[in-house]
Amino acid sequence: MTTYVYETIPSKAGAKPQYFEIKQSMNAKPLTKHPETGVPIRRVVLGGFGVLSSGKAGGGADSSGSSCCGPACGCH
Secondary structure, three states: OOOEEEOOOOOOOOOOEEEEEEEEEOOOOOEEEEEOOOOOOEEEEOOOOOOOOOOHHHHOOOOOOOOOOHHOOOOO
């Protein structure tokens, strides 16, 4: 089971959504209504995570520990 983040769909302009988590199978379709209240909801797409390492062997950070790869990336 995977935990997904959902948010309510505000019915009034300017209203803030409420966020919550629901465990579902990866094969399950996204929910459109809260299972307990029936309020309209949508699944929130969250970004993944990356692993940063220091040193050129890590493939992303230069030896100074910055996130730039050096002159080749065009930021210097």
